[in-house]
Amino acid sequence: MKAKHVKKLVYHIIVAGFAVLLLYPVIWLVMSSFKESELIFATADSLIPNPFVLSNYAQGWEGFGNYGFGTFIFNTAVFVVLVLIGHLISCSLIAFGFARLKFRGRAFWFAIMIMTLMLPYEVVMIPQYIIFAQLDWLNSLKPLVVPAYFGHPFFIFLLVQFIRTIPRELDEAAIIDGCNTFGIYYRIILPLITPALATTAIFTFYWTWDNLLGPVLYLNSPSKYTVSMALNMFLSNETVSNWGAMFAMSVVSLIPVFIIFFIFQRYVVEGISTSGLKG
Amino acid sequence: MQTHMKQNLWGYIFIGPFIIGFLAFTIIPIIASFYFSFTSYDLFSSPEWVGFDNFRKMFTDDPRYLHSLKITFIYVFAGVPLRLIFALVVAMILNTASRAVGLYRTLYYLPSLIGGSVAVAIMWRNIFGDEGIVNIALMTMGIDPVRWFGNPTAALWMLIFLSVWQFGSSMLIFLAGLKSIPQSYYEAASVDGAGFFQKFFTITIPMLSPVILFNAIMQTIAAFMTFVPAFIISKGTGGPLDGTLLYSLYLFMQGFEFFHMGYASAMAWVMLIIIAILTSLIFFSSRFWVHYESEGGR
Numbered sequence: 001m002k003a004k005h006v007k008k009l010v011y012h013i014i015v016a017g018f019a020v021l022l023l024y025p026v027i028w029l030v031m032s033s034f035k036e037s038e039l040i041f042a043t044a045d046s047l048i049p050n051p052f053v054l055s056n057y058a059q060g061w062e063g064f065g066n067y068g069f070g071t072f073i074f075n076t077a078v079f080v081v082l083v084l085i086g087h088l089i090s091c092s093l094i095a096f097g098f099a100r101l102k103f104r105g106r107a108f109w110f111a112i113m114i115m116t117l118m119l120p121y122e123v124v125m126i127p128q129y130i131i132f133a134q135l136d137w138l139n140s141l142k143p144l145v146v147p148a149y150f151g152h153p154f155f156i157f158l159l160v161q162f163i164r165t166i167p168r169e170l171d172e173a174a175i176i177d178g179c180n181t182f183g184i185y186y187r188i189i190l191p192l193i194t195p196a197l198a199t200t201a202i203f204t205f206y207w208t209w210d211n212l213l214g215p216v217l218y219l220n221s222p223s224k225y226t227v228s229m230a231l232n233m234f235l236s237n238e239t240v241s242n243w244g245a246m247f248a249m250s251v252v253s254l255i256p257v258f259i260i261f262f263i264f265q266r267y268v269v270e271g272i273s274t275s276g277l278k279g
Numbered sequence: 280m281q282t283h284m285k286q287n288l289w290g291y292i293f294i295g296p297f298i299i300g301f302l303a304f305t306i307i308p309i310i311a312s313f314y315f316s317f318t319s320y321d322l323f324s325s326p327e328w329v330g331f332d333n334f335r336k337m338f339t340d341d342p343r344y345l346h347s348l349k350i351t352f353i354y355v356f357a358g359v360p361l362r363l364i365f366a367l368v369v370a371m372i373l374n375t376a377s378r379a380v381g382l383y384r385t386l387y388y389l390p391s392l393i394g395g396s397v398a399v400a401i402m403w404r405n406i407f408g409d410e411g412i413v414n415i416a417l418m419t420m421g422i423d424p425v426r427w428f429g430n431p432t433a434a435l436w437m438l439i440f441l442s443v444w445q446f447g448s449s450m451l452i453f454l455a456g457l458k459s460i461p462q463s464y465y466e467a468a469s470v471d472g473a474g475f476f477q478k479f480f481t482i483t484i485p486m487l488s489p490v491i492l493f494n495a496i497m498q499t500i501a502a503f504m505t506f507v508p509a510f511i512i513s514k515g516t517g518g519p520l521d522g523t524l525l526y527s528l529y530l531f532m533q534g535f536e537f538f539h540m541g542y543a544s545a546m547a548w549v550m551l552i553i554i555a556i557l558t559s560l561i562f563f564s565s566r567f568w569v570h571y572e573s574e575g576g577r
Contacts, residue, residue: 026389041410101289109294120554121504123547126308206395227397272448273451
């Protein structure tokens, strides 16, 4: 009996110790952001900031080019919300069509959708850029947001899988009660797929919040920069001593990601375990 | 007949957005990209037809391209297997009845959660600096510090480590797969006197193989397209000495720094072909190692 306890203890020490090792860089980043810039690498072997300062946050929050970091957060939030609305509406409509309606060409279009899932963005990146330039959409959010209103294959697939688990008897009962097709979507299916919609919303948030390539291609004026672009600017303007501000704003950029994760953990873990969404 | 028409109409109303988006943002760009790949085009003057010149140049006249292709292959074929093996080992360790598993699962997943962000790439750049914590750790273990930014091979491994560090999402998928294997299989094997490794190779791996296949394909595609870490860690240069010049980064530079849009389009097509070949190789190989229960095993 005693040997079993020792074995259990050893297991927990190893597994927990490995978790600390894995997360040590993140802990180091957070703790370093409270150190004086000059001390970050001089005292890299210690986690404890001495003295503990908030000046990095103050300095980083000032941003650059007359725009504070608050502006970049606001820009990113607008970007995220617009994409989020687009994905929720379009993906649920499209997924309902694929999962529930019988029409000619359904199998064909479904196959096409699965194929676009595998298509590298690089193949369409350059012509898309040229098209958006012709439309005079450069230096605006439009090229980044408008496509979201036409569905996203990952989420369509996720929602289709989810809708297929809902019994068809519900649809039939609704038809008897006088619902038309749109009514079935809106009154029956939509309320029942909220868990899958939550997964869609959460991953849309992560991917949009972290998106760097899109904003780098399409946004030029600092007034429109997103958080990830602003961090990239900090890096390009990196001088010997302003690591502190860059670290501090890196930490700030991770806070919303962690908050969303801890609130909606269940949906994130289920989303990945059941559909293989990449986190 | 009437109801058929109506059904078709409803179907196309619902999936209509997808079809419009597919035509506008995928099919037209794909056709355009195909055309551009045979042209010389700088975005400002009109495209000039050059035949197969871009493709010829890539493989015979652009050592930087071949180098980029080579390091991307190293990145993919070192990073993806390491990440999957790591994910599987950790998932097996965590597949116990302990109540703390939920917490560990969360902690191990966190790197995957934040791994794609600019913040983490910045962090990675700094922990691998000459005076960063990685070198401090190496020195405490009595190993000589490495100049990660002074050596192209070391810089590439820095990127591979970042990819392996994010094993968490694969681990979650494996964990779900492990939980679905009936415990009775292991019990029966134990009764027959099977050891740990025997059970691992005759029960765990075959039962998990469809999930491993899915992960291998998705991760290979994603790894081939890696952009952000290489862009941030090298400050957009692909340095040192092109050590981190991953395919996507070089494509981006050709397109949007040198404005060789035709050449970059050709690169994108070669990338698509390589990804298609890799995916089908994994897929066709799967008949030799993936076990589907509905077929009653092989």
